Amino acid sequence: PAGRVPLMAGNWKMNLDHLQGTHLVQKLDWTLKDAKHDHAAVEVAVLPPFTDLRSVQTLVEGDQLELKYGAQDLSPHTSGAYTGDISGAFLAKLGCTYVAVGHSERRDGHGETDEVVAAKVKAAYAHGLTPILCCGEGLEVRREGGQVAHVVAQLRAALDGVTPEQAASVVIAYEPIWAIGTGEVATPDDAQEVCAAIRSLLAELYGADIADGVRVLYGGSVKANNVAAIMAQEDVDGALVGGASIDPAEFASICRYRD
Ligand code: PEP
Numbered sequence: 522p523a524g525r526v527p528l529m530a531g532n533w534k535m536n537l538d539h540l541q542g543t544h545l546v547q548k549l550d551w552t553l554k555d556a557k558h559d560h561a562a563v564e565v566a567v568l569p570p571f572t573d574l575r576s577v578q579t580l581v582e583g584d585q586l587e588l589k590y591g592a593q594d595l596s597p598h599t600s601g602a603y604t605g606d607i608s609g610a611f612l613a614k615l616g617c618t619y620v621a622v623g624h625s626e627r628r629d630g631h632g633e634t635d636e637v638v639a640a641k642v643k644a645a646y647a648h649g650l651t652p653i654l655c656c657g658e659g660l661e662v663r664r665e666g667g668q669v670a671h672v673v674a675q676l677r678a679a680l681d682g683v684t685p686e687q688a689a690s691v692v693i694a695y696e697p698i699w700a701i702g703t704g705e706v707a708t709p710d711d712a713q714e715v716c717a718a719i720r721s722l723l724a725e726l727y728g729a730d731i732a733d734g735v736r737v738l739y740g741g742s743v744k745a746n747n748v749a750a751i752m753a754q755e756d757v758d759g760a761l762v763g764g765a766s767i768d769p770a771e772f773a774s775i776c777r778y779r780d
Contacts, residue, residue, distance in 0.1 A: 696741050
């Protein structure tokens with residue numbers, strides 16, 4: 522994909538406590554080192570539960586691992602009376618590079634509206650974190666052929682007020698909801714159609730130069746055996762991987778999709 526460094530990001534969801542998470546990161550790192558993985562050629566990141574982040578930080582900084590890490594969500598607020606929420610400031614302090622924002626499981630399970638997602642995107646930037654901004658349509662919308670319009674509307678709302686400088690570093694993840702955790706993968710053409718439309722929207726909002734540099738990931742039942750066909754698409758610059766990311770051998774194979 523045209524000069525963009527692919528990103529493979531593993532969303533662990535609510536799996537693996539901090540001890541299990543430490544083991545996974547070690548195994549992933551060993552596997553990638555065995556394969557002489559070049560992190561500058563394909564970037565690898567993990568998004569563990571909040572409670573694992575301190576342990577992952579210790580491991581990554583202590584052993585100088587090249588893996589990046591981040592969180593699965595953040596509060597739109599910096600501090601205060603928001604019981605149970607986690608500030609982007611705390612994530613930055615733990616060395617997080619990324620934070621997922623607007624995952625469909627947050628939108629559906631926690632009532633996150635486009636406005637909340639937009640506020641979280643701004644909070645990520647305010648704390649120096651790179652948002653992995655998730656979007657994607659449900660099955661009904663897909664059946665009616667409304668996927669592009671749906672995703673474009675979600676992103677217009679989520680990027681409201683985001684400056685060109687900020688947008689230059691955003692990562693967008695296109696995740697059709699009907700393909701998440703279902704084993705149902707979008708075809709490479711389906712993924713390309715929406716990822717290309719996302720890039721066109723970015724060009725309209727921020728200009729072609731910025732749009733050409735932004736990484737657009739696909740997510741939805743990505744596995745070692747289907748990743749290469751998806752990555753062959755011009756506008757797909759990586760994957761957001763759920764289920765397959767908690768198996769270190771499988772996730773390492775996904776990261777090594779060029780082998
Ligand atoms: C996800 O959680 O972002 C995801 C794509 O999950 P899965 O790979 O399990 O479909």
